Structure formats: structure tokens, C-alpha cells
């Protein structure tokens with residue numbers, strides 16, 4: 001995990017932690033989205049959209065040298081929209097999805113268990 005501090009360019013190990021150099025911690029949705037884009041956690045719907053570690057390190061150095069990263073506002077807005085969509089998934093749907101995923105392997109385990117049990 002690698003994340004660039006949007007404020008000072010410092011390389012951090014976690015997204016959520018505040019920056020040890022400038023103490024900047026993203027709170028606003030837009031700042032969080034920007035921090036997310038400048039990290040190796042940048043993944044949407046299971047697809048990696050982020051940059052390489054080398055690119056992120058180079059961006060960090062540029063920010064450190066007084067060249068703020070030029071965010072694509074469309075990209076920032078789409079990350080915010082994605083975060084809202086993920087948070088808007090009702091807990092009930094998550095439970096149903098969970099059962100759908102868990103049921104087949106559980107059934108297989110039950111059948112396997114019963115087969116082993118009956119052969120003894």
C-alpha cells in the first residue's frame with residue numbers, strides 16, 4: 001500500500017492515516033477522492049485504475065517541489081459518485097448477496113460431511 005499526501009507529497013503507507021509531515025488528513029469527499037486516486041488502493045468495481053508506484057513516487061516528488069497534482073475533475077467526481085454508490089448499498093442486499101455466495105460452498109461441505117459420516 002502506497003499513498004501520496006495530496007497536500008505535501010509525502011509517501012504514506014496507509015490511505016486513512018494523517019500525514020506525519022504536514023498532518024493533513026482528508027475529510028471532505030473531494031479530498032478523500034483525491035487521496036484515493038493518488039494511491040495504490042485506487043480500484044473501482046475490482047478494476048485497478050491507479051498508477052504505478054514509480055508514477056506515484058514521481059507525483060509525490062513533484063508536489064514536494066511545489067507542483068500540485070492536476071486532478072481530472074471528471075475523475076474526482078466519478079470517484080465520489082462511486083463511493084456514494086458503494087455506501088448506498090442497503091445492508092439487506094449485502095446479506096442476500098452474501099447468502100448467494102456462501103450457500104453453494106456450504107451445501108457442498110454439508111454433502112461432503114454427510115458422505116464421510118455415512119460411510120463410517
Ligand SMILES: [Zn+2]
Nearest residue numbers: 005008019022
Ligand atoms: Zn503531507
